[in-house]
Amino acid sequence: MVLAASSLGPAAQVALLLKEYGTLRAAADRVHTLVTAPANVPAPREVLEVADRPEVVFEDVRFRYTPDGPEVLRGVSFRVPYGKTVALVGASGAGKSTCVSLLLRYWDPDGGRILVGGVPLPRIADLHRHVTVVPQDVHLFAGTIEQNVRLGAPGADVASALRVAQLAIDPELVVGERGVTLSGGQRARVAVARALATGAPVLVLDEAVANLDTDNEARLVEALQEAAAGRATLVIAHRLSTIRRADHIVLLEEGRVAAEGSYAELSERLSHLFVGQP
Numbered sequence: 001m002v003l004a005a006s007s008l009g010p011a012a013q014v015a016l017l018l019k020e021y022g023t024l025r026a027a028a029d030r031v032h033t034l035v036t037a038p039a040n041v042p043a044p045r046e047v048l049e050v051a052d053r054p055e056v057v058f059e060d061v062r063f064r065y066t067p068d069g070p071e072v073l074r075g076v077s078f079r080v081p082y083g084k085t086v087a088l089v090g091a092s093g094a095g096k097s098t099c100v101s102l103l104l105r106y107w108d109p110d111g112g113r114i115l116v117g118g119v120p121l122p123r124i125a126d127l128h129r130h131v132t133v134v135p136q137d138v139h140l141f142a143g144t145i146e147q148n149v150r151l152g153a154p155g156a157d158v159a160s161a162l163r164v165a166q167l168a169i170d171p172e173l174v175v176g177e178r179g180v181t182l183s184g185g186q187r188a189r190v191a192v193a194r195a196l197a198t199g200a201p202v203l204v205l206d207e208a209v210a211n212l213d214t215d216n217e218a219r220l221v222e223a224l225q226e227a228a229a230g231r232a233t234l235v236i237a238h239r240l241s242t243i244r245r246a247d248h249i250v251l252l253e254e255g256r257v258a259a260e261g262s263y264a265e266l267s268e269r270l271s272h273l274f275v276g277q278p
C-alpha cells in the first residue's frame with residue numbers, strides 16, 4: 001500500500017526511502033528534517049561547522065566492500081571546487097559509483113578521507129543538509145508534486161525548485177498510484193527539483209543512462225546547468241555532452257585516477273568510452 005507522503009510515519013518513510021537511497025543511514029539522513037533521527041544513526045564524534053561555499057575533497061581514498069574482497073578504490077584524490085562541475089568518467093567497474101556512495105556515507109573509506117567544506121565526513125552532523133543526490137531513478141510517493149518535492153526539506157521554496165528544474169507543472173497535481181503518471185523526463189526533473197529544494201550546496205548527479213527524447217534531455221541539461229551555479233557539482237557522466245560542459249574531468253581506471261583535466265586535454269583518452277555518441 002502506498003500512502004500519501006504527508007501521512008507516512010517515520011518507519012514507513014525510512015522503509016520507502018531505503019528503496020531510493022540504498023542504506024538505512026542514507027535514508028534516515030534524508031528524512032532527518034521530518035522526523036527524529038533513529039537511534040541507530042551513529043552520532044559524529046565531534047561536530048564541526050562546514051564552511052560556506054564548500055568544496056569536496058577526496059584525499060587518497062581507499063575502499064574495499066568486504067574485508068577479503070578486492071580494493072575497489074586505490075588511493076583516489078580529486079577536488080570539486082565550489083561553483084564548478086566535475087565529471088567522473090571511466091569504464092564500467094572503474095569505481096565511479098563507489099566514490100559517490102562514499103561521499104554520501106553509504107560506506108566509509110578504509111583509508112584516506114573525504115572532506116566537505118574542510119570537514120571530514122564523520123564530523124558532519126547532518127550530511128544531507130550539505131550534500132544531496134539526484135538519483136538515476138527517482139521514487140515518487142503517491143501525493144502531490146509539491147509533497148514529492150518538499151520531501152526532506154519542509155522549509156523548501158518548492159515553486160523556485162520547480163522553476164529551476166524546468167518543471168512547468170501544477171504543484172497540486174497528484175502523482176503516483178492515485179494520480180497521473182509522469183514521463184521519464186518529468187520524473188527526472190522532479191528528482192532535480194527535490195535535490196534543489198534541500199538547499200544543499202553540494203550536488204551529486206548520477207547521470208541516467210536512460211534515453212530521454214531530445215526535448216526532455218535538452219530541458220534536463222538546462223535545469224542541471226542552472227542548478228549547478230552556486231554549488232559544487234559532482235556528476236557520474238555517461239554522456240559526452242555532459243563531459244564537454246564539465247569544468248574538470250576525472251578519469252578513473254581500476255580504482256585509481258588515471259588522468260584529470262579539461263575535455264580538450266583528455267578528449268583523446270576519453271574517446272573509447274563514448275564511441276558512437278555525437
Ligand SMILES: Nc1ncnc2c1ncn2[C@@H]1O[C@H](COP(=O)(O)OP(=O)(O)OP(=O)(O)O)[C@@H](O)[C@H]1O
Nearest residue numbers: 065066069072090091092093094095096097098099
Ligand atoms: N555492493 C558491492 N559489493 C561488492 N562489490 C561491489 C559493490 N558495488 C560495486 N562493487 C564492485 O566495485 C567495483 C567498482 O564498482 P562501481 O559500481 O563503483 O563502478 P562504476 O565505475 O560506477 O561502474 P558502472 O559504470 O558500471 O556503474 C566493481 O568491481 C564492482 O563490481
